[in-house]
Amino acid sequence: MSGIIISSLGKKLLMSLAGIFLITFLLLHMGINLLVIIFEDPMVYNKAAHFMSSNILIKIFEIILFGGLLLHVIFALILQIQNWLARPKRYNKANYSNTSFFSKFMIHTAVITLTFLVIHFLDFYIKAKFGHAAEIIVDGVAYHDLASEIMDKFKMLPFVIFYIAAFIFLGFHLIHGFQSAFKTLGLDNKKYTPVIQVLAIIYSTVVVAGYSIIPLIIYFL
Amino acid sequence: MKLKLKIWRQKDPHSRGKFVNYRLNDISADSSFLEMLDVLNEELISKGEEPVVYDHDCREGICGACGLYINGRPHGPDSLITVCQLHMRKFKNGDTIVIEPWRARAFPVIRDLMVDRDAFDKLIQEGGYVSVNTGSAPDANSIPVKKVYADLSMDAAACIGCGACVAACKNASAMLFVGAKVSHLTLLPQGKVESNERVRDMVAKMDELGFGNCTNTGACEAECPKGIKLTNIARLNREYYRATF
Amino acid sequence: MVKLQSRIPEGPLAEKWSNYKSNQNLVNPANKRKLDVIVIGTGLAGAAEAASMAEMGFKVKSFCYQDSSRRAHSIGAQGGINAAKNYQNDGDSIYRLFFDTVKGGDYRSREANVYRLAEVSNEIIDQCVAQGVPFAREYGGTLDNRSFGGALVSRTFYARGQTGQQLLLGAYQALSRQVKKGNVEMYPRMEMYNLVMVDGKARGIIARDVITGKLERFSAHAVVLASGGYGNVYFLSTMAMGANVSAIWQCYKKGALFGNPGFVQIHPTCIPVHGEYQSKLNLMSESLRNDGRIWVPKKREDAVRLQTGEIGGVDIPEEDRDYYLERRYPAFGNLVPRDVASRAAKERCDAGYGVNSTGLAVFLDFKDSINRLGKDVIEAKYGNLFQMYEKITDTNPYKVPMMIYPAIHYTMGGIWVDYELHTTIPGLFATGESNFSDHGANRLGASALMQGLADGYFVLPYTIQNYLADEINTPRFKTDIPEFETAEKEVKEQLDKLMEVKGIMSVDTLHKKLGKIMWEHVGMGRNKEGLQKAIEEIEKLKEEFWFNVNIPGEVNDLNPELQKASRMADFLELGALMAKDALHREESCGGHFREEFQTGEGEALRNDKDFTYVAAWEYKGDDKEPVLHKEPLKFEYIEVKQRDYK
Structure with a gap:
């Protein structure tokens, strides 16, 4: 049991568990985001956001979430460095083996996604959390007007492009990450693996589409 | 057929090594890849130069000695074969063929295209066996084995230890090799008994030897000359968790 | 003067082996760890005996020329391994396997040895299954069998078309376990170049490190050969490229007799x-x-x-x-x-x-x-x-x-051994394909694996103790004694001589010439004229080789051409001996087909009156003719007949 952090398989296990956790979180997050465009009333979204930042259970969940993300990133880094060290001299002719395309670029798509995340934190999350956004008072409760914040942001074309691009790369990351996590957990089987592979593609497409549709609608409408 | 060869030459593990270009003019499409290299070496010897060194032995695809990284693929542009079974009809007249040794920290180059795969032996020594002394075995039919498990075990046991999985893997991981051995033994009642110790020890050794980590890309499976499946890696994972928790 | 003693134990055929085991000398556990054994080769015989002896407590030094012991050419065997289990209920028995093997070998093998082989065949299957060899199975979970040439029963166990590989991996894994335990010292990429004798006993070897080219000395209380067959004398064969005769040839030159060198198996189904x-x-x-x-x-x-x-x-x-x-x-x-x-x-x-x-x-x-x-x-x-x-x-x-x-495909001939697998040199044993073996003049399919593992797991680890029991007072010794000095010098001189030729022909070119001579005259059909011609042509080729071979590179370095040349030098001498053996045997039997001796229907015609013996050749010097010794074969339990497969 103590070997779990030391051994490569242990690290990968934790990484894949964290990955699957993040995968579920992405769906939840997407659901809340979509409130902005589904409901005309911006307060629906603002209330949901308010709930997310004030509920105690959510706060605990948030800590786990950050932990998971950190774990995913740190173990990925360690494993990746080991992987680089495992082949000190590279091949002259690149690898033409017939493998899943996106699996070769996990670290690259990860870096892009992480960069986006950092910006997202600095730009939005901290504001939402620590209140630099404008406030709206409804029924005596002060809500951050995050909905308007989003509306403003997504009227800027460069921001929209950056946002969508980041999600496309995240999608690439997920296509392989989704199914790889199951294999690392030991779940690989003639019957179910093809199903998981299809699910991975559906899930990745849904995530990319779900997040990207928001800026598109806001920008063009 | 006429060919241009670009071959990695390296005097010993410590020298730098470089690619050297060669030309061959009269190669039969029916000859094997290693016979093509034989022809090259004959030419080099007649010119007083040192022949290209590479491992090879059985030349029938089973000993696992040969292993060359040809045009970006271990064992070259065909599937389910070793280099010695690769035939020149898979190339076109005038092709340039780039030949490199396996590249991995755990497989240091000895000379030219010859590498040291001692790491694989070390892995097997760490538990890739059933602890049974000669003469102490019960009758062979005393423990029935389900055919489906015997077959799966044989699928995994077909590994020839050539190292193509490590060579193909972008992370130089040995998970398919270890997964195949763990699967082979753990699927049989005889090997099941010490399955926990085996998987723990072999994984620890694998990490220690400097192989990379599996990212489930499937390159190993695509290049394995014996078609060993990625499912063996998942089984290795399962066995490892079972042994650890 | 060498005297051939087959040392067959007393008693009825079926009891000989158990009688032997009951009466032989054994070494006690405390003494076993004081005794070193060198094993040359890591195929089925070599890996199995190295592992088994190490399990018993002996200290084993195991050598192979390949980069890993898992690559020995036993791995190439495809079809299967015979055993008299009678799992198919088709009337098989130890006696029937024994009978088929003697008959298949055209009555040119030793009854007692073959019976023992058939006897231990069942234990081999048990052992291999226990090791985790994934033999083919029926849906009911029991082992499956198929049939092979020369038998009317299905007694062949198999693991797809890779039986040799799976059996070898079983032995290799058993060996690996002993390496981990420290009972076996493994020396891969290390090729035996000479046998060292001290006071008339085999006491060590000179080996060359393939990577560095350095000669090294190793001492032991006994040396076991398991270096395989010499089919590569024909250049084209189903053998691995590196398979060679050199280890046993050096022992032949040191006084071990070579049995039936001309008995070669030609496999009918090759591409x-x-x-x-x-x-x-x-x-x-x-x-x-x-x-x-x-x-x-x-x-x-x-x-x-x-x-x-x-x-x-x-x-x-x-x-x-x-x-x-x-x-x-x-x-x-x-x-x-x-x-x-x-x-x-x-x-x-x-x-x-x-x-x-x-x-x-x-x-x-x-x-x-x-x-x-x-x-x-x-x-x-x-x-x-x-x-x-x-x-x-x-x-x-x-x-x-x-x-x-x-x-x-296979060489039935090899170093002559007695019932204990002991050669004519005390302390030198030969097992598997490297000995003249139990197959007579022809081996049946799926019997090579059986013999390699029988020798390795069940015979040699016992019989060697009969010799080692007398060696328990011999302490481990250093290799700085004159005998090692001389043996190393012999190797060095031979290698230097090869390097100095500096001719213009590659080893392979010359080897192909040798192969052509052998295939044409000492192959499937042989006759007096052709064999005499072969002897002459080989002599000429030998001169050409020593005048014209071209070996690039250095002697003290990784040098594959030098390795090949050194093996080739031995093949040339062996080729001549094979032709001489084939020439002297004026009959047709098994794989040895003399065109002069055939029935009207073109079947092999034996001459039992004059040739029911093992021909064991003694080396007398490079420029002297080898001397023939005969071990008469007695058939007490089998009636010797014309083989009939009609």
Whole structure:
């Protein structure tokens, strides 16, 4: 049991568990985001956001979430460095083996996604959390007007492009990450693996589409 | 057929090594890849130069000695074969063929295209066996084995230890090799008994030897000359968790 | 003067081995760890005995020329391993396996040895299953069998078409376990170049580190040879490229007698030769003869059209096909022993019925089996062999018949040993294919694996103790004594001499010439004139070799050409001895077919009155003729008859 952090398989296990956790979180997050465009009333979204930042259970969940993300990133880094060290001299002719395309670029798509995340934190999350956004008072409760914040942001074309691009790369990351996590957990089987592979593609497409549709609608409408 | 060869030459593990270009003019499409290299070496010897060194032995695809990284693929542009079974009809007249040794920290180059795969032996020594002394075995039919498990075990046991999985893997991981051995033994009642110790020890050794980590890309499976499946890696994972928790 | 003593134990045949074990000397556990044993080779015999002796407590030093002990050429065996388990309830028994093996060997093997082989065959299967060898199984979970040439029962256990590999991996893993435990010191990429004798006993070896080129000395209380066969003297064979005679040849030159060097097995089902640069012949497992039918056209004109490539095998109608094995041998049909099948193929091709461009091939056809059993069944049984065939020849054997031709496959001859596997040099043992073995003049399919593992697991680890029991007072000794000095110097001088030739011909070019001489005159059909010619030609080639061989590189360095040249020097001497042995044996038996001695129907004609013996040759010096010793063979339990597979 103590070997779990030391051994490569242990690290990968934790990484894949964290990955699957993040995968579920992405769906939840997407659901809340979509409130902005589904409901005309911006307060629906603002209330949901308010709930997310004030509920105690959510706060605990948030800590786990950050932990998971950190774990995913740190173990990925360690494993990746080991992987680089495992082949000190590279091949002259690149690898033409017939493998899943996106699996070769996990670290690259990860870096892009992480960069986006950092910006997202600095730009939005901290504001939402620590209140630099404008406030709206409804029924005596002060809500951050995050909905308007989003509306403003997504009227800027460069921001929209950056946002969508980041999600496309995240999608690439997920296509392989989704199914790889199951294999690392030991779940690989003639019957179910093809199903998981299809699910991975559906899930990745849904995530990319779900997040990207928001800026598109806001920008063009 | 006429060919241009670009071959990695390296005097010993410590020298730098470089690619050297060669030309061959009269190669039969029916000859094997290693016979093509034989022809090259004959030419080099007649010119007083040192022949290209590479491992090879059985030349029938089973000993696992040969292993060359040809045009970006271990064992070259065909599937389910070793280099010695690769035939020149898979190339076109005038092709340039780039030949490199396996590249991995755990497989240091000895000379030219010859590498040291001692790491694989070390892995097997760490538990890739059933602890049974000669003469102490019960009758062979005393423990029935389900055919489906015997077959799966044989699928995994077909590994020839050539190292193509490590060579193909972008992370130089040995998970398919270890997964195949763990699967082979753990699927049989005889090997099941010490399955926990085996998987723990072999994984620890694998990490220690400097192989990379599996990212489930499937390159190993695509290049394995014996078609060993990625499912063996998942089984290795399962066995490892079972042994650890 | 050497005296051949076979040391066969007293008692009835079936009790000899247990009598021997009950009465032999043993070494107690405390003494075992004081005794060192060197094992040369890590094939089935070598790996099995190194592991077994280490389990017992001996300290073993194990050597192989390959980069890993897992790559020894036992790995190439495809079809299976025989045992007298009678799991199929088809009337098999130890006696029947014994009988088939002696008969298959054309009555030129020792009864007691063969009986012991049949006796331990069952234990081998038990041992291998316990090690986790994934033999093929029935749906009920029990072991499956198939049939092989020369037997009327199904007694062959198999692991797809990779039985040799799986058995070897079992032994290799057992060996690895002992390496981990520190009981075996493993020396891969280390090739034996000389035997060291101290006071008339084998006491060590000189080995060359393949990577550094350095000569190293190793001492031990006994040396066990398990270095395999010498089929590569023919250049083209189904052997691994590195397989060589050098280890046993050095022992021969140090005084160990060489038994029946001319007995060579030619395997009937190999992929035909395709061209000048071919380096190796590929075997198609004998198991294919279970379901494949061998034929050539009945009409010469069809054969000619096949040879010019005008038509293919599928174009010839059923009535124009000559299933010559089924025609000549109705009882055994396509499953006659290898020597018989090979000769029959040669006979048809020599008569002009060959089916490929060289005229040296016959068809092995699966059409009927595919129609009868379905493609899936055939694929499940032989899929990997069919795939291999397709990769090599670029034709699909499910659609068109395979083409096959005989090729050198196994050497029944080897170092002469007594019942204890002890050579004529005290302390030197020979096992597996490297000894003259239990197969007589012809080996049955699936018996090589059986013999290698029998020697390795169950025979040598016992019999060697009978010798080592007297060595318990011999302390471990250093290698700085004159005997090692001299032995190393001999090797060094030989290697320097090779390097100094600086001729213009590569080793392979010369080796191919040797191969041609051997195949032509000491191959499937031999005659007095040809054998005499071979001896002369080999002598000339030997001179040419020592005058004209070109070895680049340095002596003290990784130098594959030097390795090959050194092996080649021994093959040249061996080739001459093989021809001499074949010349002296004026009869046909098993794989040794003298054209002068055949029945009216073209079958081998033995001369039991004059040749029922093992020919054991003693080395007398480079420029002296070897001396022949005869070990008479007595058959007390089997009636010696003309072999009949009709």
